[in-house]
Structure formats: structure tokens, C-alpha cells
Amino acid sequence: MCRTSAILPLGILTLVVLSSAYVQNTHELYTTLFENYTNILRPVQNEQETVRVSVKFLLRGISEFDEVRGQLSLATAVDLRWRDTTLSWNRTEYSPRVLVLPETQIWTPRLALSNPTNRILLFFEDSFPVRLYSDGSVIWVQGGTIISTCVPNVEKYPFDVHKCYLVILVIPYTRAEVQLYPSIGLSTFEKFGEWELGNNSIEEQLYGGFFSSIVISLEIKRRPEFSLLSTILPILFLGVLNACVFLLPPEQGERVSYALTVLLSFAVFLSIISSVMPKNSEPVPILCYIITAMMAMSGLSTICTVLCLRWYFADQKQSVPYLLTIMCRKRKGKRRHQNCDITSDTAPHKENQTESTQLGECRVTWRDVSATFDIVNLHHRQSIKDLESYSQTSRHRRSSIY
Structure with missing residues (x-):
């Protein structure tokens, strides 16, 4: 026990001496x-x-x-x-x-x-x-x-x-x-x-x-994952919604507000893209061209919607200009529109009577003009009317049988 107690202070003293020698040696080296x-x-x-x-x-x-x-x-x-x-x-x-x-x-x-x-x-x-x-x-x-x-x-x-x-x-x-x-x-x-x-x-x-x-x-x-989810996909969805404006019935009067909402949405996305792009980038991003084109299409669809509504609610007794009449007669001749009537009191048609003569006897109204320019809505409404006539015919047949 006494031998251990004597060794411990000796070891501490040795470390202190070596440390002091190292510091002195390092100081001499630095000075030299x-x-x-x-x-x-x-x-x-x-x-x-x-x-x-x-x-x-x-x-x-x-x-x-x-x-x-x-x-x-x-x-x-x-x-x-x-x-x-x-x-x-x-x-x-x-x-x-x-x-x-x-x-x-x-x-x-x-x-x-x-x-x-x-x-x-x-x-x-x-x-x-x-x-x-x-x-x-x-x-x-x-x-x-x-x-x-x-x-x-x-x-x-x-x-x-x-x-x-x-x-x-x-x-x-x-x-x-x-x-x-x-x-x-x-x-x-x-x-x-x-x-x-x-x-x-x-x-x-x-x-x-x-x-x-x-x-x-x-x-x-x-x-690109974040940009695709936050920018590209919403723009594509807006493009689809832009084409759906003609599916709304003109009687409800929601077409113009719908078209303007889609147009403003494109303007918002265009401003977002412009804020993260350099002002003088060369070349210009392809996405900017796409959004600008879709914006132009949205503006064109808004103009067409306004014109179609104006023609739809116009006085049907007013005469239609000759150019619009020709366009509507061709459209009615192809679709056999229900307003294209041949008067019953006319003489029987000859076998060699041409299709242009029959189209010339078609009566064109402003609603026909609106329906001609509103092609998507025309197909939609025509299909609904075909379904209604088919259901009425079916009910009539069932009632006659019973």
C-alpha cells in the first residue's frame, strides 16, 4: 500500500515534466x-x-x-x-x-x-x-x-x-x-x-x-415531381374544362361566367410561371407557349359563347344574313335538323330533285345559327332528344300492346 502511494505522485510528476518539455520544445521549434x-x-x-x-x-x-x-x-x-x-x-x-x-x-x-x-x-x-x-x-x-x-x-x-x-x-x-x-x-x-x-x-x-x-x-x-403536381396537371385539367363550356345548356346562363373563370385561371398560372422564369431567357420555355395558346383558345371560346348566347336569345322572326344561312343549311342538311322542314303543301318532289333544292327550302332561324356554331352542345342536345323520342316511342308501343 505504501509502495503504491509512492508510485502515484512519481508518475504525475513525470507527466508534468514531459508535458513541460514538450511545450518548451514546441516553442523552440516555432521560434526557430x-x-x-x-x-x-x-x-x-x-x-x-x-x-x-x-x-x-x-x-x-x-x-x-x-x-x-x-x-x-x-x-x-x-x-x-x-x-x-x-x-x-x-x-x-x-x-x-x-x-x-x-x-x-x-x-x-x-x-x-x-x-x-x-x-x-x-x-x-x-x-x-x-x-x-x-x-x-x-x-x-x-x-x-x-x-x-x-x-x-x-x-x-x-x-x-x-x-x-x-x-x-x-x-x-x-x-x-x-x-x-x-x-x-x-x-x-x-x-x-x-x-x-x-x-x-x-x-x-x-x-x-x-x-x-x-x-x-x-x-x-x-x-420534376413537384412541378408536375402543382403546375402541369392543373393546366391540363383546365384545358379539358375549357372544352366543356359548350356542354352547358344555353338556357341556364352559366356559360359566360364559366368561360371567364377558366380564362382567369390560365392567366393566374401564366403569372406563376413567369415569376419563376428568367425575364430574358433564351430560348423561351415551351410551357409558356402552351399556356399562351391555351389562354388564346379560352378567350376564343369565351367569344364564341357570348355570340352563341346572343344568337340563341335573339328575335327568331328576324332574318338571318345570307352567309350564315348557307352555313346553317349545309349543317342542317347533314344532320337533318328538325327545323329543316319541307312544306307539305308543295308539289310532290321529283325523283331527279337535287339535295341543294331541298336545302334551299329549309327555314333557318337564329337558334339554328347558335346551334351550328355550338357543335358540341348541338350533339349533346340532339342525343338527349333522340333518347326522349325513343323513350316516348317505347311507351307508346307498350300502351298499344296492352
Whole structure:
């Protein structure tokens, strides 16, 4: 028991001594490394040497894609690695294997975006520490949101696919001074929101004839499920309802209000589509053409409804213009309309009497004109009358039998 109580304080004292030695050794290493070091100059021994920087983009997800402003926001991290030979040390002399330092303590390559929306430097407002190893290797991991411009292509909305390009370069060094070696990682990418990532590529190119740049090509695809349920299907249903306006009987007087309601519904959907589309999109979305055409058809059907109602409730004793009379006689001749009567007191028809002569004896009223232009309603009403006549004939036959 006494031996154990004596060993415990000795162990604590040993740890305190070793910790103090480590801190002192690290402090000496730091003082030695940065005694004559400056973070302004490139970390090379010879001016002709090129600093090779490995850049790996770790995409986290697509934060937002604003088609109206043409702005793409990407949540991503950037892993930069290079070698600073002026900051290496011997492990036998100094025990630390790695030093964690502020980014302002050593030279770091500043990445800039050539197609930004508000700021050029990546993650300029945030500070990220660097890891310095004994062999001079430096690892600098940054993270945040990259906001760049992207020209939208909404022609096939909501099945649109956009191709966006991010051009990143290190300033103000030329390729002979600093060269980038890019790569991209998608292991941390998460699918959330309205957009998903399609084909992508990354490569190093010469920018402006002097600078080493990274060109990232991304394919952004929209998930169409929500747009189909909230926009496309209601528009198709309204198109079907627009054709059903002629099924309403003209006597009820609900046709005009029905047609105007459908027309205003198309106008509302057109305003909704216009609010989520860029004002100067090239090419124009096909959906806008479709809605405009359906709106025009709805307006035409409203005009036809008003005219048909005016003709239906007009004075039937007034004469019908000659052109409308010809159109209605042809229609009545084909359908054998019940108003197309041949007077009974005329002479018997000759066998060689033509159909045009019979049509010439048809009497045309304003309701015939309304029924001619109201083709769908004409068929509907004619079928109802045929059913009524058939039911009356059946009842008459049953009564005669009994």
C-alpha cells in the first residue's frame, strides 16, 4: 500500500515534466521556424521553382439555383495541399510531428472565382487553420458556400437541365509560379432540395494565357415531381374544362361566367410561371407557349359563347344574313335538323330533285345559327332528344300492346 502511494505522485510528476518539455520544445521549434520567415514570398528556394498545389473539391450539395438571377450556390469544402520546404524540421531534434497554425502565419494560395456574383475570393470572410508537418507538407481545408453565375436553360421546364461552369484560379501568380492540380470528390454529396447533380468534370486550363485555372463543369437537373403536381396537371385539367363550356345548356346562363373563370385561371398560372422564369431567357420555355395558346383558345371560346348566347336569345322572326344561312343549311342538311322542314303543301318532289333544292327550302332561324356554331352542345342536345323520342316511342308501343 505504501509502495503504491509512492508510485502515484512519481508518475504525475513525470507527466508534468514531459508535458513541460514538450511545450518548451514546441516553442523552440516555432521560434526557430519563423525567426526569418515571411508569408509574403512563395515557399521556394529558387525563383524558377513552381509551387504545385493539389486542390480537391468536396461537394456537399446544391444549396440553391436561382434561374431568374442566374445564380448557383454550392455547399462545398476545398482541400489544398502543397509543400513549404522552408518550414521543415528534424524529428530527432524537435519532437512535434505537426503544428496547427493560423492561416495568416504562413504563405497560402488564395483561390478566386472568375465568374462570381458578389465576391471574388473563395471563403474570404472565414478563417481556417493550417496543418504543418515535419517534412514541410501543408494541408489547408476550407469550407463554405460558393456562389457563381450560371446561364439557365428553361426551354424544357420542368424537365430542364442546366450546365454550369465554375472557373477558379489562384491570384496573382502565373502558372510558372503556382500550378494547380485539381480533383473532385462526391463521397460527401447529399441529394436534397429541388436539384440533383448529373454529369460533372474538372480539369486544369490556362486562363488568360498566364494563370493556372480550374474549370469545373456541373450538370444540374430539376426534380420534376413537384412541378408536375402543382403546375402541369392543373393546366391540363383546365384545358379539358375549357372544352366543356359548350356542354352547358344555353338556357341556364352559366356559360359566360364559366368561360371567364377558366380564362382567369390560365392567366393566374401564366403569372406563376413567369415569376419563376428568367425575364430574358433564351430560348423561351415551351410551357409558356402552351399556356399562351391555351389562354388564346379560352378567350376564343369565351367569344364564341357570348355570340352563341346572343344568337340563341335573339328575335327568331328576324332574318338571318345570307352567309350564315348557307352555313346553317349545309349543317342542317347533314344532320337533318328538325327545323329543316319541307312544306307539305308543295308539289310532290321529283325523283331527279337535287339535295341543294331541298336545302334551299329549309327555314333557318337564329337558334339554328347558335346551334351550328355550338357543335358540341348541338350533339349533346340532339342525343338527349333522340333518347326522349325513343323513350316516348317505347311507351307508346307498350300502351298499344296492352
